[in-house]
Amino acid sequence: MxxxxxxxxxxxxxxxxxxxxxxxxxxxxxxxxxxxxxxxxxxxxxxxxxxxxxxxxxxxxxxxxxxxxxxxxxxxxxxxxxxxxxxxxxxxxxxxxxRTGIRTGAKVLIVGGYGEMGRYFEKWFAGAGYEVRLMGRNDWQDAGALCNGIDLAIVTVPIAATDDIIRRIAPHLPPSAVLTDLTSIKKTPVDAMLAAHQGPVLGLHPLFGPTTSTLDKQIIVATPGRDPGSCQWVIDQLSAWGAVIVTSDPQEHDEVMAIVQSLRHFATFAFGRFLARKNIPLARTLEFSSPIYRLELGMVGRLFAQDPSLYAEIIFASPERRTLLKEYIGMLNDSIDMLDTGDKSAFIAEFEKISQWFGPFGEQAMRESSFLIDKLIERF
Amino acid sequence: MxxxxxxxxxxxxxxxxxxxxxxxxxxxxxxxxxxxxxxxxxxxxxxxxxxxxxxxxxxxxxxxxxxxxxxxxxxxxxxxxxxxxxxxxxxxxxxxxxRTGIRTGAKVLIVGGYGEMGRYFEKWFAGAGYEVRLMGRNDWQDAGALCNGIDLAIVTVPIAATDDIIRRIAPHLPPSAVLTDLTSIKKTPVDAMLAAHQGPVLGLHPLFGPTTSTLDKQIIVATPGRDPGSCQWVIDQLSAWGAVIVTSDPQEHDEVMAIVQSLRHFATFAFGRFLARKNIPLARTLEFSSPIYRLELGMVGRLFAQDPSLYAEIIFASPERRTLLKEYIGMLNDSIDMLDTGDKSAFIAEFEKISQWFGPFGEQAMRESSFLIDKLIERF
CATH class of the missing domain: 1.20.59.10 (Chorismate mutase)
Structure with missing residues (x-):
């Protein structure tokens, strides 16, 4: 040296x-x-x-x-x-x-309380000083006692059982109780609640799963059913915990969710299914890839790390959703001609129409995703 | 107070x-x-x-x-x-x-130099002290002079023209020159370079576009053709600028890229096309959405903010790619039965098989994407 x-x-x-x-x-x-x-x-x-x-x-x-x-x-x-x-x-x-309680001491009944979402909301309500009662499938003989004096009843059971459970529990509730459900479709449960209960009715759809540790900026769609004034404290409580409440009517909710959930998850499922069926060399494709592919493949892998029955519920929730998915497959079949002939100009013309339809969202998406890609590069 | x-x-x-x-x-x-x-x-x-x-x-x-x-x-x-x-x-x-130059002063010819990728690499080589010459479609009468004494020739023209341009430029090059191309397929261009040029041959595929400001951690796939020793300085130069070089053979490259680029972009295109065709209320779906939907929709919107001809090139690059895309559509058609009958158990069984195939990647994808979702919540 x-x-x-x-x-x-x-x-x-x-x-x-x-x-x-x-x-x-x-x-x-x-x-x-x-x-x-x-x-x-x-x-x-x-x-x-x-x-x-x-x-x-x-x-x-x-x-x-x-x-x-x-x-x-x-x-x-x-x-x-x-x-x-x-x-x-x-x-x-x-x-x-x-720990912020809007109506501390009020009595909350969670029907389906032993499921994951039930447990999740039990934790929030109990933590904020509410008296929480859980009701499972074996507790029907105690329904009268459990419903006695209840201020808020939350139904959180599988979609297929929701309407039936609503019809069974409603007669036990005090007429003044707020009746809500957490189902990911809203038209039929809200109709069932309005038919079965005389008092305040509020449909809720939390757009997150029970593994979310904070409610900060998490979205809950609220579809008012009856007597919104009496339901307001429930909305205030969720807001106080940091959730963002988006109000909609049940019909609009279901139409938007068919796209946001059903179509999206189905498309992701199909993509992952094809990768598996072709048995592509997953690890090698990641080595060969720009960060954005890693991000996109991560979105697919993420789906398959979760509970299949949850996604089955979402995708098969209603006949309307299944019809929408078949329309999607039909549109893909329309692309076969273009692929057979190798017609790039048809592709470009179609692409430009879609770009116009997306409008300024495309540019915004570029900025947002570029920001995330930078994060991904930084981290991994 | x-x-x-x-x-x-x-x-x-x-x-x-x-x-x-x-x-x-x-x-x-x-x-x-x-x-x-x-x-x-x-x-x-x-x-x-x-x-x-x-x-x-x-x-x-x-x-x-x-x-x-x-x-x-x-x-x-x-x-x-x-x-x-x-x-x-x-x-x-x-x-x-x-500004780090591995072979400062060496002469670099960029064929297709007035295109966006050509300009991009001109900036890098010139900035590191190389003598850079650009050749466009109207410069063929000067080909002899432009190729005189060249150490590295980079062909960066549309895929459809690549093989032809390689055959036309190669006879003008000194036998010692390194001949490379930047095409997103590698088998046919590398074959064309090997046939037309006696000297060192190196296929390159930069997995990023000309708007990338830094090469830091950007991936370039290298498919060696002939005389890797003489090509090494080119790889060292790209590494010195921060790029990560992944080595492959042209066949493997093309198979992996058919998935990583063609299938992925086609699936995204189809999703965007369906949203546009159904004229879904884009802004409203964003209000109704968890951050992960925003991220996924952003990936779709991002595609349509870019150059359609670039994606047409990628998707229609070869007959093999188009066949793969038709297989993908065929697989989607296989799902119609499941949707018609509303068969959740078939969906769940298939889902579980795919989960197994993804293996530990699913968990890893959950962690990575959760990290990014937190970033998204923080920022917007």
Missing amino acids: DHADDAYRSELERLRTEIDAIDLKVVDLLAKRQEQVKQVMALKQAHQLPVYHPAREEDLLYARRRQARDAGVDPDYIEELYRIILRQSRVAQSGHMA | DHADDAYRSELERLRTEIDAIDLKVVDLLAKRQEQVKQVMALKQAHQLPVYHPAREEDLLYARRRQARDAGVDPDYIEELYRIILRQSRVAQSGHMA
């Missing part, structure tokens, strides 16, 4: 030691920041004030971006870091949100 | 001021860090040493995770922040990587 080499190494060492010292201070400051955030939370909790404050977050991001720009640092980079830092504060706060 | 309110507000104000002071210091330290990283880069550049040092990054992450744990901060959170901080250092370094 010559002298120049030596000098290089010691200079590199010196710079790395300085960087380490900076990093030590950064993490130390982030730990102190966490302590301060906890104090803010405790203070707000004591005064029963909301913990999330979007305007404060925006001000903070603006100030840090400006500081970055003045210091010659890329403001987007600093904003990215601070969005993570702010999310971390919100995570700390979500423990508080979970 | 009563006294308690007043005390609350001033206490909240005090805590926020403290948090702001912490954040001011954090950004200040990150700016100082950037200065130190620049010095490290300058030092390495002066000593012609590689800038990226994975082991150093891992050590650094380990130290920061440990510090976080000791301070009661979530180590995953700190690692996430530091991955972004480290990526930012690499971005600063990529300017240096782009």
Whole structure:
């Protein structure tokens, strides 16, 4: 090792030691920041004030971006870091949100309470101070006692059983009880609830599974049935836990969901089925692939890591859905001509029509997915 | 405003001021860090040493995770922040990587040089000190002069024209020149290059488009044709710019790409086509959706924001690909029975077979995509 080499190494060492010292201070400051955030939370909790404050977050991001720009640092980079830092504060706060009860002490009956979704909502309601009763398939002899004084009944059973269970449980409920279901279709369950129960009726469809740890920004579709005023506290409660409530009517809900769930999952199922049938070299295709293929294949693999009966329920939920899927297959058959003749111009003409139909969403999707692809590259 | 309110507000104000002071210091330290990283880069550049040092990054992450744990901060959170901080250092370094020339001064001819991919590689080679010559469709009368003394010829023209252009350009090249193409199929172009050129032959397929700003971690498939020793500097050059080189033979490449590109893009095209044909309420479906639908729909929308002729080329690249796509449609037709009878158990049995075929990839895909979904929630 010559002298120049030596000098290089010691200079590199010196710079790395300085960087380490900076990093030590950064993490130390982030730990102190966490302590301060906890104090803010405790203070707000004591005064029963909301913990999330979007305007404060925006001000903070603006100030840090400006500081970055003045210091010659890329403001987007600093904003990215601070969005993570702010999310971390919100995570700390979500423990508080979970304990927020809009009607603490009210009595909640979960019919199908021993299923995964039942257990999931039991945890939320019980955690916020509600009196929760679970009812399973063997508890019908106690239905009268279980329904006594109930303020909210939630039916969460398989789609095929929903209407029947609604008809059986409704006569036991107090007329003032809010009756809801969590089924992924809404027209027939809401009709069944309106027919079987005199009081307030509210259809709900949580667009997430029971493995979701936080309700933060999770979507629940609400399809009001009867007496929305009396149902409002249920919606307020779900919102207080962080969920976003989208209101719809049962008919529109079912039409949109046929696309959003049934068609999408069926198309993904078919894609995975073909890969398996052709026995393609999965690992090798991943080595050969841009990050976006990894992301797309991940979407397919993800489906098959989940519960098949859940997807069977979604795909086969109604005759309308199955008709839609057959229309989809029919449209694919229309493409065979184009493939037989190798007609690129027909493909391009069709492509351009579809691009126009997508409109500005295409550009937006490019931006969003490029952002995610960067994340994927960073991480893996 | 009563006294308690007043005390609350001033206490909240005090805590926020403290948090702001912490954040001011954090950004200040990150700016100082950037200065130190620049010095490290300058030092390495002066000593012609590689800038990226994975082991150093891992050590650094380990130290920061440990510090976080000791301070009661979530180590995953700190690692996430530091991955972004480290990526930012690499971005600063990529300017240096782009200027790294393995055979500076060598003469590079880009046939199809006025197309988008041609322009893209012109920028990289010229930026690293190569003498780059572009050849377009109107330059054939100057072919002799353009090919004179060329060390590397890159053919990047539409698939349908590739074999012909290879046959026309090869006789003008010095026998020692490395001949490569960038076509997304490899069997026929590599065969054409081997037949037309006596010297080194290397098939290349960059798995990214000309809008990619950095080559960092971008994949290029290399299918060696002849005299790999003489082609090695080309591979070293692409690696020096950050690309990951995956070696394959042309046959395997084409089989894998039929799945990775053709089938995947065709399935996405068909999905988008169906949405457009049914004229589904796009914006409303997004309101009704979990983040994963937004991500999946984004993958579809993204396709239609791009150049249709690029996708026509990929999908219609060869008769083998078109046959594969027809097999895919055939398999979908096999599902019609299941849909007609509403046979859930057949669906579940098939689903379970496919799950088994995916094996551990399914779980891995769940983890990866859950990570990305969190990112999506954070950002939008």
